[in-house]
Amino acid sequence: MDDMLAMGKQILAMQPFSVLLGAELTDFSEKTAELRVPIRKDLMQQHGFLHGGVVSYAADNALTYAGGGALKSAVLTSEFKINYVRPALGEYIVARAKVVYAGKTQAVCRCDVFTIKDAEERLCATAQGTITKIGKSGINGMD
Amino acid sequence: MDDMLAMGKQILAMQPFSVLLGAELTDFSEKTAELRVPIRKDLMQQHGFLHGGVVSYAADNALTYAGGGALKSAVLTSEFKINYVRPALGEYIVARAKVVYAGKTQAVCRCDVFTIKDAEERLCATAQGTITKIGKSGINGMD
Amino acid sequence: MDDMLAMGKQILAMQPFSVLLGAELTDFSEKTAELRVPIRKDLMQQHGFLHGGVVSYAADNALTYAGGGALKSAVLTSEFKINYVRPALGEYIVARAKVVYAGKTQAVCRCDVFTIKDAEERLCATAQGTITKIGKSGINGMD
Amino acid sequence: MDDMLAMGKQILAMQPFSVLLGAELTDFSEKTAELRVPIRKDLMQQHGFLHGGVVSYAADNALTYAGGGALKSAVLTSEFKINYVRPALGEYIVARAKVVYAGKTQAVCRCDVFTIKDAEERLCATAQGTITKIGKSGINGMD
Numbered sequence: 249m250d251d252m253l254a255m256g257k258q259i260l261a262m263q264p265f266s267v268l269l270g271a272e273l274t275d276f277s278e279k280t281a282e283l284r285v286p287i288r289k290d291l292m293q294q295h296g297f298l299h300g301g302v303v304s305y306a307a308d309n310a311l312t313y314a315g316g317g318a319l320k321s322a323v324l325t326s327e328f329k330i331n332y333v334r335p336a337l338g339e340y341i342v343a344r345a346k347v348v349y350a351g352k353t354q355a356v357c358r359c360d361v362f363t364i365k366d367a368e369e370r371l372c373a374t375a376q377g378t379i380t381k382i383g384k385s386g387i388n389g390m391d
Numbered sequence: 392m393d394d395m396l397a398m399g400k401q402i403l404a405m406q407p408f409s410v411l412l413g414a415e416l417t418d419f420s421e422k423t424a425e426l427r428v429p430i431r432k433d434l435m436q437q438h439g440f441l442h443g444g445v446v447s448y449a450a451d452n453a454l455t456y457a458g459g460g461a462l463k464s465a466v467l468t469s470e471f472k473i474n475y476v477r478p479a480l481g482e483y484i485v486a487r488a489k490v491v492y493a494g495k496t497q498a499v500c501r502c503d504v505f506t507i508k509d510a511e512e513r514l515c516a517t518a519q520g521t522i523t524k525i526g527k528s529g530i531n532g533m534d
Numbered sequence: 535m536d537d538m539l540a541m542g543k544q545i546l547a548m549q550p551f552s553v554l555l556g557a558e559l560t561d562f563s564e565k566t567a568e569l570r571v572p573i574r575k576d577l578m579q580q581h582g583f584l585h586g587g588v589v590s591y592a593a594d595n596a597l598t599y600a601g602g603g604a605l606k607s608a609v610l611t612s613e614f615k616i617n618y619v620r621p622a623l624g625e626y627i628v629a630r631a632k633v634v635y636a637g638k639t640q641a642v643c644r645c646d647v648f649t650i651k652d653a654e655e656r657l658c659a660t661a662q663g664t665i666t667k668i669g670k671s672g673i674n675g676m677d
Numbered sequence: 678m679d680d681m682l683a684m685g686k687q688i689l690a691m692q693p694f695s696v697l698l699g700a701e702l703t704d705f706s707e708k709t710a711e712l713r714v715p716i717r718k719d720l721m722q723q724h725g726f727l728h729g730g731v732v733s734y735a736a737d738n739a740l741t742y743a744g745g746g747a748l749k750s751a752v753l754t755s756e757f758k759i760n761y762v763r764p765a766l767g768e769y770i771v772a773r774a775k776v777v778y779a780g781k782t783q784a785v786c787r788c789d790v791f792t793i794k795d796a797e798e799r800l801c802a803t804a805q806g807t808i809t810k811i812g813k814s815g816i817n818g819m820d
Binding site: 329331333334348349351356358360371374375376378 | 758760762763777778780785787789800803804805807
Binding site: 545548549550551552553554555575576577578579580585586587588590591594595598610611612613614615616617618 | 688691692693694695696697698718719720721722723728729730731733734737738741753754755756757758759760761
């Protein structure tokens with residue numbers, strides 16, 4: 249395991265919510281990030297699918313990692329948009345994000361979220377968002 | 392408590408993920424919905440703020456309720472966009488959604504998410520999305 | 535006419551594309567902006583409605599004005615999202631934007647676009663976006 | 678030139694606004710669409726760049742074509758989101774859209790917009806949106 253992935257895993261382990269969801273970082277480079285979340289019963293909605301909130305968590309967090317890798321800094325997600333295209337069924341989801349553009353303080357990234365069932369991948373959501381460096385002037389990148 | 396809110400609470404109680412997060416429906420009408428989530432330690436990210444994934448869960452779910460109230464049907468969120476504007480600190484967040492437009496099969500809704508600390512409200516995120524009736528032809532509104 | 539609106543009109547007159555479309559700034563304050571565009575034949579699509587591109591132009595430009603008024607600076611739109619809810623028919627459209635949050639370098643704004651026909655207003659689109667100060671380090675707010 | 682591209686060009690020629698902008702359809706298949714718009718003086722903003730409204734027009738219209746090719750139907754854009762990443766300078770822009778997911782009535786598509794200057798391409802914006810079949814029940818896909 250390379251240094252960047254190891255560092256990324258440490259950060260994820262420091263996020264109580266990511267630990268609660270059982271999220272795992274499986275790839276992290278200067279251009280890409282991949283995050284897995286198991287499809288557990290306690291993460292579902294009322295129809296037996298993974299809750300959309302878990303899918304958007306995975307997309308959001310993978311976007312943040314991808315942007316952080318490109319900006320080489322502590323970052324946060326300023327905004328993102330997600331389209332859900334299929335219900336999330338199977339063993340787990342994997343969110344794969346990549347950097348589309350990186351400037352000095354912000355990066356624009358995309359993320360596809362797939363469900364994995366019997367080793368078969370199907371797209372369940374797709375997202376696009378802006379990742380911003382955490383500056384001295386404010387924690388949230390807006391100030 | 393009116394019938395619509397009681398029904399909404401029942402649905403929320405059937406979502407294991409909403410139960411895991413401690414979410415509570417506090418308003419539900421044909422035009423509006425309000426959802427609360429406590430800012431607990433296990434829902435935070437590494438800087439001591441509520442994780443963005445919990446904020447987007449609250450926005451997404453409140454949007455879904457608002458759209459469902461307008462469409463008078465089982466619904467799902469087809470897509471949404473969220474801007475995070477301040478870190479979420481305090482006792483809990485409240486997501487207030489309202490219907491901007493409702494057609495026969497889809498509704499467009501908005502949602503503001505506020506943090507509550509010492510009885511003071513501050514905006515922490517704002518969202519906009521499309522809610523779609525679950526039809527006979529497919530669970531996810533896309534098919 | 536107040537100074538801020540006069541200044542806003544001057545800027546609009548310097549945008550050849552806004553002049554081409556016949557756009558008119560009808561309100562501009564530190565919190566709000568309003569832009570009108572006539573529904574002319576040369577701005578339509580193939581079904582006789584105003585082209586979506588004109589509707590999104592109006593939303594985008596009104597968002598930029600609203601953000602610029604709040605940030606008191608030259609600004610640009612970093613990103614926005616728009617939902618079209620009804621076809622644009624009538625005499626003109628009016629895009630009304632307001633500031634939801636303003637930080638030091640970015641503002642989050644919303645905009646509703648209405649069609650005006652026989653003095654009656656109907657919502658045709660709604661948008662949300664991020665407006666960014668043009669800094670010394672780059673024209674586009676990303677660098 | 679194949680039949681699909683020829684049909685697409687005919688539709689574009691029926692859109693007065695697309696004719697006004699000098700837009701040209703350069704690719705159209707069941708999965709992709711490509712649209713070009715010249716960077717003319719009358720399409721600029723006040724700093725000498727192509728107006729963002731033209732960039733979003735190109736993204737929106739390319740998304741619509743891509744979705745229409747996949748859905749094999751008259752369609753419209755229900756919603757889209759765009760991130761502007763660089764100012765648009767050069768001879769023309771080209772918007773390349775592709776289908777990410779296609780269901781029975783809606784498709785989710787992405788579009789990258791590039792500026793072309795001295796035969797060099799640079800990304801200037803990226804978009805994602807939902808394209809909807811025009812049904813019997815309503816022109817705008819919402820009813």
